[in-house]
Amino acid sequence: MEENILKILFKEEEIQKRVKELGQQITGDYKDKDLFVIGILKGAVVFLSDLIREIKVPLQMDFMAVSSYGTSTHTSGVVRFLKDLELDIAGKDVLVVEDIVDTGLTLTYLKENLLARGPRSLKICTFLDKPSRRKIAITPDYNGYEIPDEFVVGYGLDYNEQYRHLPYIGVINPKPTYK
Numbered sequence: 001m002e003e004n005i006l007k008i009l010f011k012e013e014e015i016q017k018r019v020k021e022l023g024q025q026i027t028g029d030y031k032d033k034d035l036f037v038i039g040i041l042k043g044a045v046v047f048l049s050d051l052i053r054e055i056k057v058p059l060q061m062d063f064m065a066v067s068s069y070g071t072s073t074h075t076s077g078v079v080r081f082l083k084d085l086e087l088d089i090a091g092k093d094v095l096v097v098e099d100i101v102d103t104g105l106t107l108t109y110l111k112e113n114l115l116a117r118g119p120r121s122l123k124i125c126t127f128l129d130k131p132s133r134r135k136i137a138i139t140p141d142y143n144g145y146e147i148p149d150e151f152v153v154g155y156g157l158d159y160n161e162q163y164r165h166l167p168y169i170g171v172i173n174p175k176p177t178y179k
């Protein structure tokens with residue numbers, strides 16, 4: 001195990017199994033729809049690349065990069081767009097893919113922005129959900145795992161831009177101080 005990882009919450013094999021289940025669920029729900037997957041950079045990249053290979057309906061994919069003002073472990077709620085979509089989502093069945101929903105501020109802001117572009121539908125798929133930290137009510141439509149209030153890394157998630165490559169989800173030690 002990597003130095004500074006206190007414990008492992010989800011192992012690689014367990015993650016692969018759960019992602020497969022999510023892919024099957026999405027495949028069933030989006031039969032005959034016009035699926036458009038939006039990955040939120042950078043955290044969602046690892047989850048998204050596994051997930052789309054488990055989705056067996058035709059889909060288009062694009063990315064957005066946003067940055068919330070604040071420190072490495074503290075989201076402020078003010079979101080700055082770093083990269084917008086290249087494609088038009090009007091009339092599409094949009095699925096936003098995230099690595100984690102924490103306070104909910106990032107997704108709430110994004111959702112509002114995307115809805116203004118006229119998609120036919122808009123749903124959210126997150127790999128992790130930390131509902132105890134919510135500052136604004138938002139419930140993902142698809143969720144890999146609900147987790148307690150611990151700062152996690154791996155499978156795309158970072159601490160100070162490190163640890164994204166770990167194939168498992170671990171809790172970092174020492175626990176960074178956040179809100």
Ligand SMILES: O=P(O)(O)OC[C@H]1O[C@H](OP(=O)(O)OP(=O)(O)O)[C@H](O)[C@@H]1O
Nearest residue numbers: 041042043068075101102103104105106
């Ligand atoms: O629910 P919230 O409290 O808003 O937090 C969740 C957001 O924070 C993280 O992104 P981050 O800004 O760290 O960017 P990254 O994906 O590039 O790491 C994560 O990927 C979510 O987008």
Ligand code: HPA
Nearest residue numbers: 102150151152153157158
């Ligand atoms: O627990 C977390 N880990 C990494 N990034 C995050 N962004 C919000 N919560 C987290």
Ligand SMILES: [Mg+2]
Nearest residue numbers: 043157158159
């Ligand atoms: Mg981050």
